[in-house]
Amino acid sequence: MKTSRTLRSAAAAALLVTLAATATAPAAQAHTPGAGASAAALTAGASATAAPVLRQAAPDSPAVVGVVLPRPTGPSAVGRSTLHLVDRSRQDPWVPDRPRELMVDVYHPARSAAGAPAPYADPREARLLLEAAGNRDAEAAARLGATLTHSVAGARPQGGRHPLVLLSPGFGAPRFTLTTLAEEYASRGYVVAVVDHAYEAAGAVFPGGRVLTCVACEKAQTWEDMRKATVNRGRDLSFVVDRLTGPRPAWRYARMIDRKRMGAAGHSIGGAAAASVMARDERVRAGVNMDGSFGDPVPAGGLGGRPFLMLGTQDEVHLPGGGDPTWDEAWRHLDGWKRWLGVSGAHHFTFSDVPVLFDQLGVAYPGDQPQPTIAAGRAVELTRAYTTAFFDRHLRGRPQPLLDGPTAQNPEVHFNGDAR
Numbered sequence: 001m002k003t004s005r006t007l008r009s010a011a012a013a014a015l016l017v018t019l020a021a022t023a024t025a026p027a028a029q030a031h032t033p034g035a036g037a038s039a040a041a042l043t044a045g046a047s048a049t050a051a052p053v054l055r056q057a058a059p060d061s062p063a064v065v066g067v068v069l070p071r072p073t074g075p076s077a078v079g080r081s082t083l084h085l086v087d088r089s090r091q092d093p094w095v096p097d098r099p100r101e102l103m104v105d106v107y108h109p110a111r112s113a114a115g116a117p118a119p120y121a122d123p124r125e126a127r128l129l130l131e132a133a134g135n136r137d138a139e140a141a142a143r144l145g146a147t148l149t150h151s152v153a154g155a156r157p158q159g160g161r162h163p164l165v166l167l168s169p170g171f172g173a174p175r176f177t178l179t180t181l182a183e184e185y186a187s188r189g190y191v192v193a194v195v196d197h198a199y200e201a202a203g204a205v206f207p208g209g210r211v212l213t214c215v216a217c218e219k220a221q222t223w224e225d226m227r228k229a230t231v232n233r234g235r236d237l238s239f240v241v242d243r244l245t246g247p248r249p250a251w252r253y254a255r256m257i258d259r260k261r262m263g264a265a266g267h268s269i270g271g272a273a274a275a276s277v278m279a280r281d282e283r284v285r286a287g288v289n290m291d292g293s294f295g296d297p298v299p300a301g302g303l304g305g306r307p308f309l310m311l312g313t314q315d316e317v318h319l320p321g322g323g324d325p326t327w328d329e330a331w332r333h334l335d336g337w338k339r340w341l342g343v344s345g346a347h348h349f350t351f352s353d354v355p356v357l358f359d360q361l362g363v364a365y366p367g368d369q370p371q372p373t374i375a376a377g378r379a380v381e382l383t384r385a386y387t388t389a390f391f392d393r394h395l396r397g398r399p400q401p402l403l404d405g406p407t408a409q410n411p412e413v414h415f416n417g418d419a420r
Contacts, residue, residue: 066147067360069120069353070180070380074187079110079155080118083250084207087239093232094199094215101212102236103196103204105175106244106251107186109162110155120147121176124211128203129174132214133358133366140361150183157253158189163261163395164244166237166277166284167194168270170292170352171229172214174201177352178267184384190391191257193240197233223295230269230295234276237264241283261285261395265387267352268292275330278303286394288387290351291318294326302335307394311351311386314342314414331417337394339403340416343382347372350379374412382413 072078087100121129123145130141165185167178175196182192196204199215206212220226243250245259263286264274271289276296278287282304291312298308310327312318318327319342331340347365349355355376358365365371372379389400405415 064142064146072183072187076109076187077113078151078186079108080151081106101198105194107182107192109158115152117148118151118153122205125203132202135363161258162191164191164257166264168266168273170268226295230272233273237277238281294330298330298333305336307337309390310340313346314344342414344412345373355379
């Protein structure tokens, strides 16, 4: 699982921090953009279709106890659907003989929590994620593969119109690593679309039994590669909006979505993609970058006055004037409401499910970064609180004092820069 915060340019002017290394190439590759987690994609199997599919059910053996995910805190039950989307107007940037494919989990507020909980990850995805982090413990992989979510597949939706939030994971990370955020938002009345971008995760199961691995982790070698990857992810997110809100929507409950209230967020390159889609798609009204280098720079003219939140580590990389100059540049160019928040004791993975998974599975953080000092549960609590407050303020118009400045209740969270 190679999730890049910053990438070294051809002149080696910027700090590269990769967040994982493979089991076969740990420390020596931790500072090269191509240090990937996987081999070429397994493309055998039936051809892709645009029909919705559900993940393989989790193992039901009573001997295997899955990871316990934090419960969403909102008042609504959560439903989930899974879609396979194919953009035949674009070639995949990593495997050009294929059209661009996406797997999308759509979470939504549901009328009832009755029914079997949806699985967290396909067992093959679980195994590949841990192997990418340098862990080949079969018991840990079995536990992750047996993990269940707090969502019910196919649950009937609540009535009314709801804001949409697009979520994109880090480079090398599967979409399920943003489940705790997705469920939180859905429990609070949002529709949430979490995207797996083909060939950019350690392992993601696509229709026909195809397990697509991280070809991009091997091919992305330069800043220009990552700029193209970020722009392409932004286009992916626009395509998801098209397929969820267009005249023939791919999701059966698309009527739930309020087309005038849509936002995007992501971790690492997924956070950069949130800014990228906003630069090109005015339908996306608000964005959050969680600890990702802006591979596609924020335009000098800004984002049309739309709000943006930068949430990251309070360290030498993502402090003002730190090792990632793209954050300082983005801050200067953002022309709407903005906040730059840093979390003390955080690790790059703090803003995903990884702390919860690694803590319970006893998996060490790969790479050469300092280990996080913030507890897994606290990491989830803070990430949920500040990003939910952001979307509540800007997609629902609800005042959020939490975003006005530091609080005694959350001493880990620092407000950097001159907020607007």
